[in-house]
Amino acid sequence: xxxxxxxxxxxxxxxxxxxxxxxxxxxxxxxxxxxxxxxxxxxxxxxxxxxxxxxxxxxxxxxxxxxxxxxxxxxxxxxxxxxxxxxxxxxxxxxxxxxxxxxxxxxxxxxxxxxxxxxxxxxxxxxxxxxxxxxxxxx
Amino acid sequence: xxxxxxxxxxxxxxxxxxxxxxxxxxxxxxxxxxxxxxxxxxxxxxxxxxxxxxxxxxxxxxxxxxxxxxxxxxxxxxxxxxxxxxxxxxxxxxxxxxxxxxxxxxxxxxxxxxxxxxxxxxxxxxxxxxxxxxxxxxxxxxxxxxxxxxxxxxxxxxxxxxxxxxxxxx
Numbered sequence: 001x002x003x004x005x006x007x008x009x010x011x012x013x014x015x016x017x018x019x020x021x022x023x024x025x026x027x028x029x030x031x032x033x034x035x036x037x038x039x040x041x042x043x044x045x046x047x048x049x050x051x052x053x054x055x056x057x058x059x060x061x062x063x064x065x066x067x068x069x070x071x072x073x074x075x076x077x078x079x080x081x082x083x084x085x086x087x088x089x090x091x092x093x094x095x096x097x098x099x100x101x102x103x104x105x106x107x108x109x110x111x112x113x114x115x116x117x118x119x120x121x122x123x124x125x126x127x128x129x130x131x132x133x134x135x136x137x138x139x
Numbered sequence: 140x141x142x143x144x145x146x147x148x149x150x151x152x153x154x155x156x157x158x159x160x161x162x163x164x165x166x167x168x169x170x171x172x173x174x175x176x177x178x179x180x181x182x183x184x185x186x187x188x189x190x191x192x193x194x195x196x197x198x199x200x201x202x203x204x205x206x207x208x209x210x211x212x213x214x215x216x217x218x219x220x221x222x223x224x225x226x227x228x229x230x231x232x233x234x235x236x237x238x239x240x241x242x243x244x245x246x247x248x249x250x251x252x253x254x255x256x257x258x259x260x261x262x263x264x265x266x267x268x269x270x271x272x273x274x275x276x277x278x279x280x281x282x283x284x285x286x287x288x289x290x291x292x293x294x295x296x297x298x299x300x301x302x303x304x305x306x307x308x309x
Binding site: 008015016018019020021022023024025026027028029030031032033038040042050051053100118119120121122123130132133134 | 159183190193194197198200201203204205206207208209210211212213215217229230289291292293294295296302304
């Protein structure tokens with residue numbers, strides 16, 4: 001029994017060390033995302049927001065806690081929404097010639113913002129699991 | 140960052156824990172010792188679930204934020220304070236025209252023309268925070284870019300680094 005307990009203790013320490021390492025990695029990438037002056041949004045492949053950094057919250061003019069789970073298309077001005085959805089679908093379907101940059105209009109209560117959008121698929125071994133968006137307000 | 144290491148540890152510790160449970164079933168074990176072991180095991184289970192939850196959350200968040208870096212539409216390179224490349228995202232690899240193995244561990248200054256060294260080297264020291272440069276690219280024409288830099292902690296605890304945004308000049 002003592003041998004098993006020793007093994008367990010050793011593995012526990014290894015696991016704790018790995019957790020500490022994961023925590024450092026999380027801090028590293030979180031700092032990259034959150035402290036960026038550029039507005040980034042991560043969505044799933046259908047365009048549902050998973051996370052938005054502080055700069056993106058400023059561009060979208062919505063409360064952060066309300067953004068997660070919201071389809072990004074729902075934040076686009078009504079008259080541009082169909083076009084926006086179509087662009088996303090074409091890109092996720094890897095349609096040849098589907099542009100990775102375009103402009104659109106985001107609408108919040110009492111505010112419309114024209115935004116240049118750049119996006120890149122989160123693509124692991126051919127499977128699209130999400131989209132990373134850069135939002136740049138048009139000056 | 141891979142999920143395999145913690146998952147392997149979780150599986151191994153679970154196996155050891157199962158071995159202890161099996162030993163508890165042996166009749167020859169002293170009743171007091173057995174009770175003590177059962178209590179210890181219960182405590183271990185609680186701690187185990189907490190740690191497992193922590194690992195799951197860390198892996199989920201790590202993947203999310205690491206994806207934001209790796210798949211950013213913008214080209215980013217992370218260097219140490221001396222300017223040696225530690226990480227480059229996919230957009231940066233496309234811009235530099237190199238494979239990850241070629242880019243990582245090389246000085247970032249290898250990718251800018253000598254004439255621009257006077258722009259980049261002071262940026263390593265933290266000032267200025269942005270400036271123009273021309274990228275030297277493998278099998279592609281030089282590219283005028285705007286570099287901007289900010290401080291970022293590296294993955295190693297307590298080690299500082301630099302995060303470089305590389306954008307084609309307008």
